[in-house]
Amino acid sequence: MKLFIILIFLWLACDLLLQPAVAGDSLSLKSLKTEGTLLRLRGDFDAANRISDQLKESFPKNAIGYTFNLNTLMTRLSWDENDPSFDQTILDDGAAALSLCQNEIEENPRDFHGYYNCGQAHFILTYLHAVRGNYYRAGTNGSETIYYLEETLQLNPALSDAKLHLGIAYYFADNLPPFVKVFSKYLWFIPTGNSRKSLPYVKKVTEEGEFFKDVAKYIYVDLLLKESEENRLVASEFLWKLVKKYPENKRFHIRYISLLVEMEKYRDAQIAVENFVSTWEKYNRDEIDIVLARLWATRAFFSLQDASGAIAVFGDIEKASPETRDRLPSWAKPRFSLIHAQILDLRNQRAAAVERYRKVVSMGEKYVGSKILKAAKKGLKVPFSLTAEGNAGDSGIRQIPNSP
Structure with missing residues (x-):
């Protein structure tokens, strides 16, 4: 099931928000994340990985180093979903991120950063479980994703960037395969979508996002193409x-x-x-x-x-x-x-x-x-031919999964 094909670039830059910290640490944190995000957008994942190591070392009580690495790993996995080499690290960093972000929420339940970190971690775990066919775990993580991201926006409605993640989560939940939809009314772990908000949320980030404009543009492209060929x-x-x-x-x-x-x-x-x-x-x-x-x-x-x-x-x-x-x-x-x-x-x-x-x-x-x-x-x-009556258009290549 390719529920998450259009996510190939969602996580190139999905954790660039400033976390609570003292002024000096805040500047250092933002500088590192800005550099790492640019590296990911350029496709330099090895260099981006070094940034995540720096974040983990410099901010050990903050989930940002783990969510940053999760985003990089998911981007790499999305290029070839059958590659299992990133799975265990995603699971390990996901567990570490959730532990830290829960601590953030307990220490300051009115601050949006902990919820936002948890939402990102759950989203990436949702992706991994979905491509591995573990739909129960994907469903539970998917529901948690939507909960934490909705809480994020409740606490900070002006955070346009968060609407990218939530818009994508809504889109996938609202476009589940029919066999999953059959059970969605009865099983609590299957997330509920919101098609009324999904595409507008992503579009809004392309216009107003502070850090995610370029990522949102790529996501918006794929959503447009799924909606209609007229959007090409x-x-x-x-x-x-x-x-x-x-x-x-x-x-x-x-x-x-x-x-x-x-x-x-x-x-x-x-x-x-x-x-x-x-x-x-x-x-x-x-x-x-x-x-x-x-x-x-x-x-x-x-x-x-x-x-x-x-x-x-x-x-x-x-x-x-x-x-x-x-x-x-x-x-x-x-x-x-x-x-x-x-x-x-x-x-x-x-x-x-x-x-x-x-x-x-x-x-x-x-x-x-x-x-x-x-x-x-x-x-x-029938042998392939390029005659007008032949099958010149039958190359079978109409879409690149996980890509531009």
């Missing part, structure tokens, strides 16, 4: 501004490229890919990210019915080391295999193409999106 133009404008402001961040780029393809702006998508690849060394990009961008360029050539262009770009992808391809995020592997199969068909290597299509189908519905699976099954029966 507005969404693309938001993404373009993020790409320009944070050129280091691969996810903003790749999501922007994918949206251009979805909007059928294939030439623009190809130019965006070329610009991204041209800064490979400047921003020390991972070869994986270059592969992902070129997959979208291949998809654009498919839609333009340009077989030679598609084959040439995929040829560049094939130059990447086997180790790089093995490190592709789990959501990208079936997409890669499908496009590889289609390229093999264009090269008239039918036997090899069929082998690739079978590989995609063997992954099953649990790991492969319905469009990709449908395209692979079709490829087993």
